[in-house]
Amino acid sequence: MNLKGILFKDKTKFFFLYFLPDEVAALISVVLMFGVTxxxxxxxxxxxxxxVPYVAKLAKYSKWTALGSYVFFFIGVFLKKIIFEQLFATIFTVYIFISGCFFYYNFASIIFSWTYRTAYNVFDYLTELYLYDHKELDWDENYNRLRSEKKTKLWLCMIAHIVVLLVMIYYNIILTEYMEKKKLEFSGELGENNLYENSKFQGNIKSSNITINDNDNVISKSNKDSQN
Known part of the structure; x- marks a missing residue:
């Protein structure tokens, strides 16, 4: 098996935590994602x-809501209650959406705006806005320096935000797979180690049976047509 197959075989964990037990990998992942949040x-x-003030308040409230929701995940892991993990996953999904809205508000809406690309340069706008709010600064002496800083900051923040959003989406996919696995394990029907793999195996068998049945139907139909 190649390295890619080993790293991405278990979709319930980050690829670099594939060798760890489920609960250990889950706890390490949630600590890492706390920092990412x-x-x-x-x-x-x-x-x-x-x-504007209400946008800054939304950022503050969404941050504390998201960070507080991590408590639910820890409770779910230690008590083996999937409902707490589902609650965390729901809040985290909403937070990803809110973060995406901030990304649009901060970057996409101005960088890809026709007005700021043609009629009015966005970096000039940000620089002038800053100088209007800081009247103690000399316009001529600081304009070029501030414009360069605003330009660098905007592009670096935009790239970093894209990376962070991708990491959060990746974790959300992992979290969904992890909860599906634990939901089956917590049911206790076939044992903790076998139930998830067995369910996937049964799913593959069902898919194979459907394919076989479809092929049989095609063959049967072809035989009837040839007889006619």
């Missing part, structure tokens, strides 16, 4: 100079 909050407000 904190970092994502600062990316959400990285262009904070331009925010």
């Amino acid at each position: 904190v970092g994502d909050h600062y990316l959400n407000i990285c262009m904070n100079d331009n925010y």
